[in-house]
Amino acid sequence: MEKLEDKLFTVRNKKDEGNPHIRVLDHTVCAEKCTGKYCNHFCPAGVYLWSPETAKTLVSYENCIECGACAIGCPFANIDCETPRGGFGVQFKFG
Template identity: 50%
Template sequence: MSNCDVSEKLFTIRYKCDDKSHLVIKETDTCLKCATKDCNFFCPSDVYEWEKKLKITTVAYENCIECGTCRIACPSDNIDWVYPKGGHGITYKFG
């Protein structure tokens, strides 16, 4: 499993998806002004992606592994991160 992509690794976990994201971009203009788009690179499960046409950061919260990296790595503190509510979220198959 060492040479597989992120989507194959995400298959090893179970995620009970809520209908509402637990990850929110606070101010979309902040992402627009950020030249480096850091969140596109620090998230280990590719939750964040810059959409050039829309000029926004999209959030694929259903891929979130709840590691909290985005909570501390965003240089603008522009991501509102909370644990999913009501039994939703991640369950690791291998511990």
């Protein structure tokens, strides 16, 4: 069976430099309330990474495949996720 990494390799992203379409609204909520750091697990593209050093959730928005999970996955509604503006974002090679 094909691995997720192999499938993600077929996806292309056009990074909208300086215009992130995803923002974590309040890093204090991540640090103090969210024990599970759920976004680090539910995002299929590995966009989110909790950084203990900076006490922030790092967001690699350029890897987003626009699956929509973060709109419902964060139990604190702490993620603002929009669709990238026209011409940017994910491009699917197959189907």
